[in-house]
Amino acid sequence: MKNGGRKKATIYDLSVLSGSSPSTVSAVLNGTWRKRRIKEATAALIRELAEKHQYTANRQAQGLRSSRSGLIGLLLPVHDNRYFSSMAQTFEAQVRARGQCPIVVSASRDPQQERETAETLISYSIDELFICGATDPDGVHEVCEKAGLKHINIDLPGSKVPSVISDNYEGGRMLTEAIIRQFPADRPLEAGELYLFGGRNDHASRERIRGFRAVKRNLLGGDPDDCIQTTGYSPNNTRAAFEAFHEKAGRLPRALFVNSSINFEGFLRFMAGHPHETFSDMVVGCYDYDPFASFLPFPVIMIRQNIEGMLAKAFAVMEEPRPAPVTHLIRPELIAPRTALTGPLDALKDVD
Amino acid sequence: MKNGGRKKATIYDLSVLSGSSPSTVSAVLNGTWRKRRIKEATAALIRELAEKHQYTANRQAQGLRSSRSGLIGLLLPVHDNRYFSSMAQTFEAQVRARGQCPIVVSASRDPQQERETAETLISYSIDELFICGATDPDGVHEVCEKAGLKHINIDLPGSKVPSVISDNYEGGRMLTEAIIRQFPADRPLEAGELYLFGGRNDHASRERIRGFRAVKRNLLGGDPDDCIQTTGYSPNNTRAAFEAFHEKAGRLPRALFVNSSINFEGFLRFMAGHPHETFSDMVVGCYDYDPFASFLPFPVIMIRQNIEGMLAKAFAVMEEPRPAPVTHLIRPELIAPRTALTGPLDALKDVD
DNA sequence: CTTTTTTGCACAATCGATGGTGCAAAGACT
DNA sequence: AGTCTTTGCACCATCGATTGTGCAAAAAAG
Structure with missing residues (x-):
């Protein structure tokens, strides 16, 4: 020593x-x-x-003097979900590449917790805040604005500052069309056999549903309201919705559009209580990509949101002096069943 | 205003x-x-x-004066993996409950990056550091020690400070036994049909392998070295190992012990290139739990590490004045195929 | 009405880094 | 030799919160 x-x-x-x-x-x-x-x-x-x-x-001393900290924040709904954890991973890499220190926190989709978490980050004098998937982006905006903190929305748009989000309408269309086309010509899907489960009254869900309806109407005709079951994001509520449907109809729809991988977890919970055969001839589309989900025993078509694209755009917009509060759409990608994509993990070197 | x-x-x-x-x-x-x-x-x-x-x-000012920041750090290998992201989620909740601010960062399993990341956190005067899954815990220890920062190891043990880890030996035994018992008595698994893939020369892998061998020897007899393929943690290397095996043997083993969900992703990549039938009669055990993996088209037996238990223990040990540098083992849990567990997500209220 | 005690608070140093200002010494120039 | 520049750096206030110390005014005791 x-x-x-x-x-x-x-x-x-x-x-x-x-x-x-x-x-x-x-x-x-x-x-x-x-x-x-x-x-x-x-x-x-x-x-x-x-x-x-x-x-x-000593960064605290530096930060006190300069009222900057070198910290860049990412506010997430939750960590333990492939979509958001990939977001965290990619965010970290991008912030590090800029020589700053990433700080990732979750706020449970709770508007109040979102604001309080932002306050906390502000008390540490973070330099910028990326608000991802917030339930109340404009509420967080207020807090940031008051503290003079630069911020931007990702995944769910706000109205006061720029937003970079997935093109949910287009993604919803792509996914719906792929689901329908998955069925053979000799036994095509019919309008009453395609259901959407999950989501709630947020921008992403609304746009996905809009895309779903547009394509469905176009390719299959009618679209009664009971084909859409917005269950919220809780896995258990989603599961309950499936149970209720199954109870009432005696079976599941032949085709499902699942709003997000978190809702898909609700479907898993349903699956756990029912035998294999219940799912043998069905097709599921899920808005979000998870490698394991892609290999389930029935065809699972997934949408992979372009996380790198969204973050890259967000960082670019952040650098503009006075960016207009517009919403930038980033096109997601359709992923065929049984596809294992590479991800941020592949950037790691594997020492022994 | x-x-x-x-x-x-x-x-x-x-x-x-x-x-x-x-x-x-x-x-x-x-x-x-x-x-x-x-x-x-x-x-x-x-x-x-x-x-x-x-x-x-202003926390920077407070921190400067008191040389404490209210920040508690968690150093992870990676974010985008259910095990580590659940760790992050649980950690956040526990730290928040203690009225402090969690800060989660990843260091890519790279010893140097681990040390540098610790340095960075120290420059922000964090109060405690939880070192999770580090490749070189003792290297990080050096850095912390020098700065007088309290720290503890999780998931992979170090030798200088207390560690709280999964009971990998016992978990390896449980999983191996469950795999073997999954086969019917009229066509039991034979010694040459059970392989272990993944992992490297770290404590967790070694212990799991030790448990694997012990049970295998006991129940099936012999265990030649080529039944163990330590591929490292990279999905692509794991995939390559499966390809090589399949190439050479013309088929896969009837039963697999996969070292971690990250290695399992390598198996997915293999699966993508081969038809369903290749996997129709196999049984896979995976050390780690992922809800989607649990529902794959073949029986997948998983080990769920007790994350809450490990973190709770770690926080408890942290509070001791001068804890001995011993390793605390936390028993993991065997998860039957087709099981969808609840997780931290269920703690969220789902507003509409 | 003193002396002692208690109450209630102000003062100033401190944490470590930063940046404006000023000033001595060295060098250039006449 | 005397004046003007340039070089090279020291000094000091500052960022916002904390804390040991000191000291008036009020209250209690004698």
């Missing part, structure tokens, strides 16, 4: 050791030293000492 | 407004005011003003 091994070195420590003033040390270590006409030799000495004593700047 | 709507109020602002000194305001707002014998009326006035002006403390 070269140094005391205990407390972290500060610019004051280096100042004493180098015989320079703290401000000189600071300038050398934060890169502004040329502007301050510090001699190359002085700088070299200080850098060497910093290295030797493993100096790292 | 009642206040200026721009900058955040500070204790100095409230000091002017209330006619008290900044230190009095500070004491009132951080709860130490009784100790300082501040009058009830004064405190009430200040609280009222704070409320009115939506005062929130």
